Amino acid sequence: MNITLNNNKEVIDADHLTVTELLKIKNFTFKLLIIKINGKVVSQPDYAHTSISEGDDVIVLHLISGG
């Protein structure tokens, strides 16, 4: 399916995709992330059962210490 990931067009080789699966496919192993799908934030407990669909705009943001 075609999605936008962090403002880049991506083709993912899957028909059905959850957030957890996307993180695995794209090798996002960082512990602390913020995920937004079409502008809506998805919290961590919902990663496994939140689906990503064709054309979705997905933001995966790494949270980095320091301030």
Place this chain on the structure above:
Amino acid sequence: MDFNKIKSILSTKTVGIAGCGGLGSNCAVALARVSIGKLIICDFDSIEPGNLNRQYFFYNQLGMMKATALKENIQNINPRVDVEAHIIKLDPEHIIKIFAGCDVIVEAFDRADMKKMILETVLGKMPDKPIVSGMGIAGWGNSNEIRMTQSGNLYICGDGHSEATEDNPPLAPRVGMAANMQANTVLEIILGKN
């Protein structure tokens, strides 16, 4: 737009700042200098010697609560700024309550898990509120990597990867760049693009 006009707009606005460390203290001072109307500043910690390498505090303020000391410093720079200082470890409930009346929220925490907590709270529970986050500010050099990226109401200032560690500490120049970029982004949200 001349400075009087800029001041007249900014003086009606309130900015919430979560954390009064390197990002929060420097961002608050920049906003105070341009006459923001009100700052709501929150921090639970006190000033230690190691903070003075980047945070807007003075040697004679060691041991003071950061929120109290920052209020004092802001008022020494611009007494017209209304400063509401909270000595508090923010949680989702208090973020929603304390920052409800803010035009913009600045995320200025140190720890990544706290950044996650406030971003999920604001993006999830206060989706109309712009939030300006600092992310990736440790070390030195690589000035041009510090940038602002926007995704809806979420604005991120920093290089997006430089984590603060024992061997790559956050230092005044780069933290100050990101903090001032956060303040600059607040102006752009309030005043519009220049």
